[in-house]
Amino acid sequence: MRLKVAAFTALAACFWLPHVSAGVNIGATRVVYQSKEKEANLAVANSGEDGVPYLVQSWVSDFTHPEQSADAFIITPPLFRLDAKGQNILRIIATDTQGLPKDKESLFLLNVKAIPAKSKEQQNQNVLQIALKTSIKLFYRPDGLQGSxxxxxxxxxxxxxxxxxxxxxxxxxxxxxxxxxxxxxxxxxxxxxxxxxxxxxxxxxxxxxxxxxxxxxxxxxxxxxxxxxxxx
CATH class of the missing domain: 2.60.40.10 (Immunoglobulins)
Incomplete structure (x- = not known):
């Protein structure tokens, strides 16, 4: 049995590194959500080196309890197919932040999980497909927070x-x-x-x-x- 691993690579916010591993790559290592903005964005790309599409699922969870989803945010699209060499933009939207502090940042985790499809060569083989998840920090910064x-x-x-x-x-x-x-x-x-x-x-x-x-x-x-x- 062959083991297929889709590798995640954390990339800098403004560019894609030219030498990335096969699999799904995200375009930042953290997201700062300014409360005065309607949304924050995160780029996701399929490097295409393995030639297969991925099913990508994204959600926000509590930082101290990662197993608990955070109802204060939604991500759209929450689930989508990402073809080889394809890119998409995740839109993080604050929907219920009334209970969050107004005088300090709140910290969450933004999670991206990718499940690879079988390639044509693997259709008739016993292949273990592994879904890997990457999590980056999501900072919710209230408007009017003083300083830097x-x-x-x-x-x-x-x-x-x-x-x-x-x-x-x-x-x-x-x-x-x-x-x-x-x-x-x-x-x-x-x-x-x-x-x-x-x-x-x-x-x-x-x-x-x-x-x-x-x-x-x-x-x-x-x-x-x-x-x-x-x-x-």
Whole structure:
């Protein structure tokens, strides 16, 4: 039995990489939904290298409970056929956001699942078809939220609390952590996201003289190194 795997590749928001794997590719690593807009869009393409169409299904789920769908959004089309070399645009539409905070971002997951069809050569063969799912972050940003993501990173409050690292995010923005260097060494067990208003207490030993440098993911999916943090 041959194993067929459709590979997903996370691409930059504004262009398609020329060397992609066979399968379905999405056009961004994250989506920022501005509440003042009627919708947000995400490009989906079939690289066509394997020559088969895919059945593509998309939906939004809760970030902390990925198994739960988010009723605040719909995606259209939710289910469609994507032929080889074909492209389509997913439209993410906010339908029920009254219960979402007005003073901070809300974080969700945008999920895309693709099921490959059998190629002509596989019609009479025993082939295991695997549906793969990719999930990217969906940020819902309320209108009037003050500041920027860069401002949010600069206002993070780092402390040596009882000899352990503690960080507080007083802003209304989600800060996605790429890496934290403590004295030029990568710290482990750092949360993936510092959510608005949260305080994270870690088991990481820290002295007031230690140097901290945070690298975070910006709105376009790029890694940015922040200025050295100051302990408070």
């Amino acid at each position: 993501l860069t401002d949010a990173v600069n206002t993070l409050e780092w402390r040596a609390q009882g000899g352990k690292l503690s960080v507080h995010n007083p802003s209304g923005f989600n800060v996605v952590v790429s890496e934290l260097l403590i004295n030029d060494k990568a710290a482990k067990n750092i949360p993936e996201v510092l959510v608005p208003g949260s305080t994270v207490n870690t088991a990481i030993a820290l002295n007031s003289s230690d140097s901290l440098v945070l690298s975070y993911i910006n709105e376009y999916g790029s890694t940015v190194k922040a200025s050295p943090a100051t302990l408070r």
